[in-house]
Amino acid sequence: MDRAVLLKIIEAGIHxxxxxxxxxWRFEVRGDGELALYNIPERDDSLYSWGQRASYFAHGALLENMHIAALHYGFDARFVLxxxxxxxDRVALIQFTGREPKAEPLFESIFKxxxxxxPYxxxxxxxxxKKWLTDGVADDGVKIILTTDKGAIKTVANAAASNERVIFENKLMHGFFFNHINWTKQEDDEKSIGFYIDTLELPPPVKVLFKLFRRWPVMRVLGVVGFPRFVALGNGQLYASGSLVGAIVIDDETPEHFVQAGMTAQRIWLNTTKLGxxxxxLAGLIYLFLRVKHGDLAAFEHRHIHLMQKGxxxxxxALGVENKTIAFMFRIGDGGEPTARATRLDINRFVGV
Ligand SMILES: Cc1cc2nc3c(=O)[nH]c(=O)nc-3n(C[C@H](O)[C@H](O)[C@H](O)COP(=O)(O)O)c2cc1C
Structure with a gap:
């Protein structure tokens, strides 16, 4: 396989x-049309990363992109997880074999x-x-729930927003979140990892105040007067502006199931993009809860453990999936053009030859 084509497929992956x-992630080009995909565990050392499951989910999304891009360039991609x-740390071996190039309707959406x-x-x-949203999703043991029920949307939105209450009330979470904000476009271009402030879509007054909120002593005082609850309430309303809420549900918490959940979610996300x-x-709470569920409670106060369990x-x-694991949640609607987009690390950082 031509190296230039391989790099194009990887470029699609890392979007x-x-x-x-x-x-x-990083890659190792192994010759003979074979590529190894590795996880970099140190990249996510947050409380969201119990058992690297959030990263495995992201790897699933990356593999889905690569699968679509490979077909576009005339290759079948076979994955061994x-x-x-x-x-x-080796998440997958990817074997490419030549075939007729195929017009892939989702290829453009990978980059959009x-x-x-x-607000939507x-x-x-x-x-x-709904049928279009799930078009082409593989039937691989993950369950998809899509609901437009107002009550269910409200419940999910409010529960998801309790993540932000924990961020503002827990010193570790607060430090992690604010350390991952890039405050200017230049800083974001340099780091290429973390949240560029403009992608958070904060209303102008909040954007100004955010610099103050990054200081834990300020946040602690605001915590005493109930400010984090107020933030969660506002974000609950924002999330409920979605017209549809979706979930990817899995039977057990194996790494493979999280990769598969990532593939499924990415396909739905690309279909959503294609539909304009x-x-x-809305997944923060889900990944925090995974840690709580597995008894890794040291970082949390009792009130937050209770809040997460309740949420x-x-x-x-609300989704009718009692006793199942929710691997991902999201909202869909019409938000117009986003103010800014996240950057990516340079492709050459990922590929060891
Ligand atoms: C497992 C996982 C969980 C995520 N959870 C959230 C979330 O709860 N809220 C949110 O706004 N974005 C969430 N994101 C989106 C990421 O922040 C986003 O993908 C990243 O910043 C890159 O931006 P992009 O999606 O615009 O390329 C999540 C992404 C993944 C893969």
Missing amino acids: APSGENCQP FPEGHES RTTNRK KKVDITDET LSFQP YTSMQK
């Missing part, structure tokens, strides 16, 4: 979403897809739209 835009078991955190205008989501609609993951259970109930 995938990842938690805090941490881009936890975790060929050396879960202890190894983005997280849109604006309501759009009419018909059964036909906006998409925002997660209310989401399960």
Whole structure:
């Protein structure tokens, strides 16, 4: 396989979403049309990364992009997940074989897809739209829930927003979040990892205040007067402006299932982009809760453990998936053009030859 084509397929891959835009991947070109994909565990050392599951989800999204790009350039891509078991950082072996190039309707959407955190205008989501959203999704053991039920949307939105309350009330989470904000375009271009402030779509007065909020003593005082609850309330309303809320549900929490959930979510996200609609993951609480569920409680106060449990259970109930694991949640609607987009690390940083 031509190296230039391989790099183009990898370029499509690294446009995938990842938690805090941490881009936890690197590649090894192995010759004979084979590529190894590795996780970089240090890239996500947050409380969201229990068992690297959030990164494995991101790897799934990356593989879905690569699969589509490979077809576009005339190759089939076959993946073997975790060929050396879960202890190894090798997430997949990718084998490319030549075939007729195929017009891939989602190829362009790989580069247009983005997280849109604006308030959304309501759009009419018909059964036909839902069918388009799940078009081409593989039937690989993950369950997709798409709901336009107002009550369910409100419940999910409020539960998801409790993530922000924990961010503003927990010193570790607060430090992590604010350390991952890039305050100017120049800083974002240099680091190419983390949240560029403009992608957070903060209203102007909040954007100014955010510099103050980054100081923990300020936040602690604001915590005493209930400010974080107020933030969560506002964000709950913002998330509920979505016309549809979706979830990817899995039976067990194996790394493979999170990769598959990532592939499925990415396909839905690309379909959403193609339809001209906006998409925002609402997944923070889910990944925090995964840690709580597995008894890793040291970083959290009792009130937050309770809040997360309550939020997660209310989401399960609203979506009718009691006792199942929610691997991803999102909202879809019409947010218009986002103010800014996340950057990517230079492709040459990922590829060892
Ligand atoms: C597992 C996972 C969880 C995420 N959770 C959230 C979330 O709760 N809220 C949010 O606004 N974005 C969330 N994101 C989106 C990332 O922040 C985003 O993909 C990244 O910053 C890159 O931006 P892009 O999607 O515009 O390319 C999540 C992404 C992944 C892969």
